[in-house]
Amino acid sequence: xxxxxxxxxIITFSRDNNEPTxxxxxxxxxxxxxxxxLNENELTMLTKTWIESVKLKANVAKQVQPKFDxxxxxxxxxxxxxxxxxxxxxxxxxxxxxxWQADSLSALHLxxxxxxxxxxxxxxxxxxxxxxxxxxxxxxxxxILIIVGAGAQVDLVxxxxxxxxxxxxxxxxxxxxxxxxxxxxxxxxxxxxxxxxAVHAYQAQNSNLKMYLTLFNRGNQNYDVNIDLDxxxxxxxxxxxxxxxxxxxQKVTTRINNYGQKTNGVIxxxxxxxxxxxxxxxxxxxxxxxxxxxxxxxxxxxLTLSKQSHGQVDPVLLIEENDVEAGHAASIGKIDEDQxxxxxxxxxxxxxxxxxxxxGFLLPVLNEIPNETLKxxxxxxxxxxxx
Amino acid sequence: MTLxxxxxxxxxxxxxxxxxxxxxxxxxxxxxxxxxxxxGTGKSTLAQTIMGYPAYQITAGTIRFDGQDVLQRSVDxxxxxxxxxxMQYPAEISGVNNADFLRAAMHATTPDNPISVLEFMQxxxxxxxxxxxxxxxxxxxxxxxxxxGEKKRNxxxxxxxxxxxxxxxxxxxxxxxxxxxxxxAKGINHLRxxxxxxxxxxxxxxxxxxxxxxxxxxxVAGKIVKSGGPQLAQQxxxxxYHKFEVxxxxx
Numbered sequence: 001x002x003x004x005x006x007x008x009x010i011i012t013f014s015r016d017n018n019e020p021t022x023x024x025x026x027x028x029x030x031x032x033x034x035x036x037x038l039n040e041n042e043l044t045m046l047t048k049t050w051i052e053s054v055k056l057k058a059n060v061a062k063q064v065q066p067k068f069d070x071x072x073x074x075x076x077x078x079x080x081x082x083x084x085x086x087x088x089x090x091x092x093x094x095x096x097x098x099x100w101q102a103d104s105l106s107a108l109h110l111x112x113x114x115x116x117x118x119x120x121x122x123x124x125x126x127x128x129x130x131x132x133x134x135x136x137x138x139x140x141x142x143x144i145l146i147i148v149g150a151g152a153q154v155d156l157v158x159x160x161x162x163x164x165x166x167x168x169x170x171x172x173x174x175x176x177x178x179x180x181x182x183x184x185x186x187x188x189x190x191x192x193x194x195x196x197x198a199v200h201a202y203q204a205q206n207s208n209l210k211m212y213l214t215l216f217n218r219g220n221q222n223y224d225v226n227i228d229l230d231x232x233x234x235x236x237x238x239x240x241x242x243x244x245x246x247x248x249x250q251k252v253t254t255r256i257n258n259y260g261q262k263t264n265g266v267i268x269x270x271x272x273x274x275x276x277x278x279x280x281x282x283x284x285x286x287x288x289x290x291x292x293x294x295x296x297x298x299x300x301x302x303l304t305l306s307k308q309s310h311g312q313v314d315p316v317l318l319i320e321e322n323d324v325e326a327g328h329a330a331s332i333g334k335i336d337e338d339q340x341x342x343x344x345x346x347x348x349x350x351x352x353x354x355x356x357x358x359x360g361f362l363l364p365v366l367n368e369i370p371n372e373t374l375k376x377x378x379x380x381x382x383x384x385x386x387x
Numbered sequence: 388m389t390l391x392x393x394x395x396x397x398x399x400x401x402x403x404x405x406x407x408x409x410x411x412x413x414x415x416x417x418x419x420x421x422x423x424x425x426x427g428t429g430k431s432t433l434a435q436t437i438m439g440y441p442a443y444q445i446t447a448g449t450i451r452f453d454g455q456d457v458l459q460r461s462v463d464x465x466x467x468x469x470x471x472x473x474m475q476y477p478a479e480i481s482g483v484n485n486a487d488f489l490r491a492a493m494h495a496t497t498p499d500n501p502i503s504v505l506e507f508m509q510x511x512x513x514x515x516x517x518x519x520x521x522x523x524x525x526x527x528x529x530x531x532x533x534x535x536g537e538k539k540r541n542x543x544x545x546x547x548x549x550x551x552x553x554x555x556x557x558x559x560x561x562x563x564x565x566x567x568x569x570x571x572a573k574g575i576n577h578l579r580x581x582x583x584x585x586x587x588x589x590x591x592x593x594x595x596x597x598x599x600x601x602x603x604x605x606x607v608a609g610k611i612v613k614s615g616g617p618q619l620a621q622q623x624x625x626x627x628y629h630k631f632e633v634x635x636x637x638x
Contacts (some may be wrong), residue, residue, distance in 0.1 A: 341441065347496035348463055350463070361482055364528075
C-alpha cells in the first residue's frame with residue numbers, strides 16, 4: 001500500500017463529497033499521525049477495503065438538499081449531515097466521547113471514514129417508539145454519532161452489520177445532555193473476521209444511560225466500551241451478553257469513568273464460551289479525584305462450556321476519592337452438573353439441556369431490558385445465535 | 388412394565404465406598420411400593436442409581452424395566468423409557484422458565500405425540516389447580532426462590548404432566564406440613580392405575596396413611612432386610628428401625 005497515494009485519496013474523497021474543510025484537514029492530520037505508528041497488519045485491516053468503499057460512496061453525498069431543522073429527530077447519513085450541520089459536527093464528531101486523538105486506531109478510523117450515520121434528538125423530546133439505527137450492509141469503517149439533547153428521553157436500537165468478511169472498525173458515540181435519559185440496545189451480528197467495535201458515551205449532569213450490548217457476532221473481536229460520567233449525578237449501567245464459539249476470540253473492555261460528584265456506574269458482563277473459543281472480560285471502574293459520593297460497581301461472569309474453551313475475567317477498580325462506594329464480583333465456571341442432571345431426568349437430552357442452561361445463564365440479563373419490543377428482539381436474537 | 392433389580396451393588400465413585408450391597412427388588416406394573424429405613428442407609432442412592440446419577444458407580448447387578456436394560460442407557464433415555472425421579476432437593480435453575488421447561492420435557496418424552504400450546508396450557512392449568520399451586524409458579528424460573536413445599540408440589544406437577552410409567556419419589560414428604568402432604572398424596576393417588584407404578588422413599592409412616600402402598604420394604608445398610616404389607620409401616624412406627632439393624636448385625 002502506497003502511503004502517499006492514500007494521503008492524496010483521503011483529500012480527494014473529502015472534497016468530492018463536499019465535506020467541510022475542517023474535516024478534510026482533520027482527516028489528513030489523523031492520517032499523518034498514524035501512518036508510521038501502526039504496524040502493517042493494523043493498517044491493512046482497514047485500508048484494504050477502503051479503496052472499494054471510496055468508489056461506492058463517491059456520489060452519495062452530492063445529492064443533498066440542505067434543510068436545516070433541529071426541532072425534530074434527525075437521522076441522516078453522516079456525509080449528508082456533515083453538509084447540513086457542519087458546526088454541530090465539527091464540535092462533536094470524534095471530539096467528546098470517542099476522541100480521534102485518544103489512540104492510533106481511532107485516528108485511523110477518522111482518517112479513513114467514508115460512511116456512517118448521524119442521530120439528533122432535540123432537547124425535551126420524548127420519543128414514544130424506539131428509534132432504529134440500522135444498516136445491513138455497512139462499510140467496514142463506519143461511524144455513528146448520536147446526540148441526545150437536555151431532558152430528552154429515547155430508546156435507541158443499533159443494528160449495524162458488516163457483511164463483508166474483512167476487518168472492520170465500527171465506532172459509536174453517544175452524547176447525553178443534562179437530564180437526558182437513554183436506553184441503548186446494540187446487537188452485533190457482524191460477519192467481519194477481525195472486528196473492532198467502540199461504543200463510547202459522554203454524559204452531562206443528571207443524565208441516565210442504560211446500555212444493553214449483545215455480542216452475537218462470529219468473528220474475532222475487540223470490543224471497547226467507555227463511558228465518561230462527567231456531570232454530577234449522572235449514571236450509567238452497562239449490561240452485556242457475549243457468546244463465542246468455534247475458534248472465536250472476544251476481548252471485551254468496559255470502562256466507566258466517574259468524574260462528577262455522586263455519579264453512579266454499573267458494569268455487568270456475562271459471557272458464554274463454547275468449543276475452542278475464548279472470552280476475555282476486562283472491567284474498569286475509575287473514580288477520579290473530586291468525584292465525591294461516587295459509586296462504581298461491576299459484575300463479570302463467564303461460563304465455559306467445553307474443556308477447550310477458556311477466558312479470563314479481570315475486574316479493576318481505580319479509586320482516587322475517599323467518600324465513595326465501589327465493589328466488584330467475578331466468576332468463571334462450568335455448567336452445573338446437578339442442573340444438567342435434573343433436566344436430563346425429565347427426558348431432555350444433553351445437548352438440549354446445555355442449550356437451555358446456556359440460554360438460562362444469559363436470559364435474566366436480557367429480561368431486564370425495559371422496553372418490551374427490544375426485549376423480545378434480544379431474546380429472539382439470542383436463540384438464533386445459540387442454535 | 389415391571390422394574391426388576393437384581394443383586395445391585397453401587398459405590399460412590401469419588402471414594403469407592405459401597406452404599407448399595409446387593410439390592411433385590413421387583414415392582415410389578417400398577418403397584419405402589421414404599422422403601423423405609425434409617426438415615427444414611429442408601430435409600431436415596433438407590434433412587435439416584437435407578438435414574439443414573441453420575442456420582443455413583445454400579446459394581447454388580449442389573450436393573451431392567453419392561454425387559455430393557457436400564458444401566459446401558461443415559462439419564463434422558465431412562466426418562467424416555469417412562470422412569471421419573473421426584474427429587475428430595477430439586478435443582479434451582481435461573482433463566483429457565485418453569486412452563487417452558489415442562490413443555491421441553493413433554494416434547495422430549497413423547498416426541499411422536501406433540502401437544503399443542505393450547506392443550507399444554509389447559510393441562511398445566513388443570514394440574515396446577517388440582518395441586519393448589521399459584522398461577523405465577525408457571526412463569527417463574529425453575530424452582531428458584533420456591534419454598535420447600537412449592538418445590539415438592541412442582542415435582543408432583545412435573546410427574547402429572549409427564550405421566551411416567553414408574554415414578555420414584557425420594558422423600559417427597561420431607562419438610563411438608565400436613566396440608567401440603569395431603570395435596571402431594573392427592574397428586575400421587577390421581578395417577579394410581581394399572582399403568583402406573585411408584586416407589587416411595589420415606590422416613591415416616593405418615594405419607595403412607597394417605598398413599599397406601601401395596602408393599603413396604605425395609606432397607607438397612609444397603610440391603611432390603613424385610614418386605615411386607617402396609618401394616619409393616621405401622622409396625623415400624625412403634626418399634627423403630629433398631630430391631631432390624633440388630634438383626635442384620637448378627638445375621
